[in-house]
Amino acid sequence: MAPSISDLLVTDDLTILLGLIAGTVFLLRTFYRPQPLVHPILLGRQSEVTKVRNPGESAVYRNYGTGLMNRFPLRPHKDVQVLSDLVRSDMETSRTLWNTKITNATLQDRVASFGTGLLRMAQLQSQESNVLLLLNDCIEFLIADLALSSHSIPSMTLAAPHLLSPVLDTHPPSAIITHAEFLPTLLELIYDAGEEGRHHTIVVVGEPSSRVMASVASKVKILLWTDVEREGFKVPKIMSPLPKPSDVFSVSFFADANGHVQGTQITHINLTAGVAGIHALFPVSALLSSLDTVVSSHSLGGTYGRAVAYAAIFEGTSFATTESSKLFHLDEGTVKQDVTDVLSAQLYSIPSATILFLKPAHLDALVDGILRDAKKSFLLNAFAWRHKIAGVSEGFVSKDTLWDRLVYDAARANVIGEGAGTVRTIVVGEGLLPANLLTPARVALSCPIINTLTHPAVVGPVFALHALDLQDFSTLEEDPVNSLAPVGPPTVSIEAKLLGVNDSAVENGADPSGTLVVRGPPVTKQLSGEELETPSGYVNVPTGESTSSGNSDDEDGWTALGVKIRVLTNGAFRVVV
Amino acid sequence: MAFDVGTPINTAFLLFILYSVQKIVFPSSSPPKEIPNEFRSGYSWLPKSHQPTVLFKTYTPKTLEPFHGRDNGRILLAINGIVFDVTAGRSFYGPNGMYGNFAGRDASRGMAKQSFDVEMLIPVDQPLDKLIDLQPDEIDNMKGWVEHFSNKYIICGKLVENDAV
Secondary structure, three states, X not given: OOOOHHHHOOOOHHHHHHHHHHHHHHHHHHHOOOOOOXXXXXXXXXXXXXXXXXXXXXXOEEEOOOOOOOXXXXXXXXXXXXXXXXXXXXXXXXXXXXXXXXXXXXXXXXXXXXXXXXXXXXXXXXXXXXXXXXXXXOHHHHHHHHHHHXXXXXXXXXXOHHHHHHHHHHXXXXXXXEEHHHHHHHHHHHHHHOOOOOOEEEEEEOOOOHHHHHOOOOOEEEEEHHHHHHHHHHOOOOOOOOOOOOOEEEEEEEEOOOOXXXXXXXXXXXXXXXXXXXXXXXXXXXOOOOOOEEEEOOOOOOHHHHHHHHHHHHHOOEEEEOHHHOOOXXXXXXXXXXXXXXXXXXXXXXXXXXXXXXXXXXXXXXXXXXXXXXXXXXXXXXXXXXXXXXXXXXXXXXXXXXXXXXXXXXXXXXXXXXXXXXXXXXXXXXXXXXXXXXXXXXXXXXXXXXXXXXXXXXXXXXXXXXXXXXXXXXXXXXXXXXXXXXXXXXXXXXXXXXXXXXXXXXXXXXXXXXXXXXXXOXXXXXXXXXXXXXXXXXXXXXXXXXXXXXXXXXXXXXXXXXXXXXEOOOOOEEEOX | OOOOOOOHXXXXXXXXXXXXXXXXXXXXXXXXXXXXXXXXXXOOOOXXXXXXXXXXXXXXXXXXXXXXXXXXXXXXXXXXXXXXXXXXXXXXXXXXXXXXXXXXXXOHHHHHHOOOOHHHOOOOOOOOOOOOOOOHHHHHHHHHHHHHHHHHOEEEEEEXXXXXX
16 A cells, blocks of 8 residues: 555654764765865956957956056065165074075175175276176075176176077176186186187186186186175275166076077066066965075076075075076086976075975976875875865865875875975976876875966066966866966066957957067066177077067067967966967 | 665665765766856856957048947047047937037047037048147147046047048
8 A cells, every 4th residue: 555644754763863964964065165265256357458459469468456557566565676675684584595594684794795895806897897697596696696786787697508608709798707617618718719808807606726727817817706705894895876776787698489699688677576576476375484495496597587586585585496497517418307306406405495486397297206106005096186186176275184194295205305295385487387287286286386477588477377276177178288277367567468369250259369468567678689799790680570589679668478378268378389 | 665774764864875975985076068157157167258358440430420329339439530439428429418419420629619519520521620720728628538538438449531541
């Protein structure tokens, strides 16, 4: 016979038990869902767009935080006008720069001593001379840079070692600062150039061997760094007039995509705006502070590496660079960008690294190593991976979850060492990050990974993802293997525009896609074609359409970066390969 | 009954518990089939379309005239060779507005002389108004209006002679 209603609703003790369990499980599922680190509604509009665009161009895009009406931030703090202001006098704690534990006051003293000593012993003139810094990243680089800028003597730096001979030929410096190990090579180059009439002054960091000293020609004067500092320490310091923020304090030479040598002039404003850009990479809840330790794989000879280093100086963090950032080696081999390279920075006496500025190859090697190590515990890893991916697809990532404790902490410790637990943010720059690496990297390292777009003509990042943005569109890409990760909106002091855009496609709603031009305080002015002569004596005339040539300023001050890029509907940009 | 957990309610609870536990222990890790267009539908979402932008075009008096707004389309007007999109001010410049005469026309003379009469407008097939006979203060007045319009409305083009295109 058919069961009646009262038969169906029979309850007993088991019902109550099951009911309680069901209620608990329901509450668990509802309230224990991972909360996204940043609300997705904010990621729907990352750039501010102008209302009008010229034919063949896209609209002008700015960072949403800056907006269309506001002025660009020029400096990280209102008192920072010139380079030497980045060494803050009000900060009294000491921090470690490479191997030297130093306070800001001591650093300023050393800078003043070195500047005075150099002016006296090398007979340099403020605003007349220029000095070539042939140094690998070390504290002497920073001291020299700060000292020269305070006396308005432009420094010249190279972004790659093979640029040395073209630069020596076209822009002969008044003095050169280099390492003792590199001195023989440099002397050879000078002698080969055959300019016997010219005097050369070389300041050497370290102790050159007596054999090398014996081979020095009479026209070349060799000074030891320690002597110069000591000389400057003894005598009253020479005070030069304060440089203006718009003065050029450094010229960085780099090779563009065509292999031509380009030079770009960095002013104080460019650098302070670049430091403000780096400062803005970090979310308000996790700003750079003096408790951090920054490890950078970007050489100080380039604009981006310089911005990172000075941002670290300004915030009072400890700082060191990796082996691959060294430009001048004795042997011809290049350092591979892998995990060993990342760990090479830890060999200095800095505390455990918290913020890493890496290149995509480093990240690839790190992630590969960690995931491979995690796969050793097969079953647990299957669960851990699944849970982590589910978390990331909800916008949440953290180092403190159960799966980290079970699987990933051990994997990270095996690959990175004991310092694995302190890494809290990774910023990827100076390279193109593949799209399918971004989410595995977030799972493996369980910390924000910020992808940026950099260029040798811009101080600091040009585009940067929101720090807490975990969105991933790679699974729906047409070409998942070759597509690149998005680089986000322009940074706070940059406005960007695309040229060569297909108007009819954009009017129909397609994503604007074209070549990138930018404008803003961190964008440096490149040396024009007439100022750059190739060694053969011909003037380097930029070829018309080539957007990566040196003379690429438009009438309104837009600088072409030679990158093909596409805008997504949420205002983030993505490089087109 | 195929199986018996005592009562139907117990069965229902048990199934619910098993389902929820399965969802907790094995969360779905497959990405959605297509990119959601709403932030509520998914974390990795993209808006459906870009922010609307207007293409900067070159207009002649003849091509500007259709934008008079009488057909509920865009309303444009030109001052001093600059074309403004005043669709947002339909109540002023639309067909029934106070300044409706200016829609789709060159309003330079009217702005300078502070008049909305039809005599201020030149027929579309004639050359552009050269504004030679205006006083300096009227020219300043017109420039003030250009300033006002630049702040309030979108500059979306420039006005040239009929045969210049």
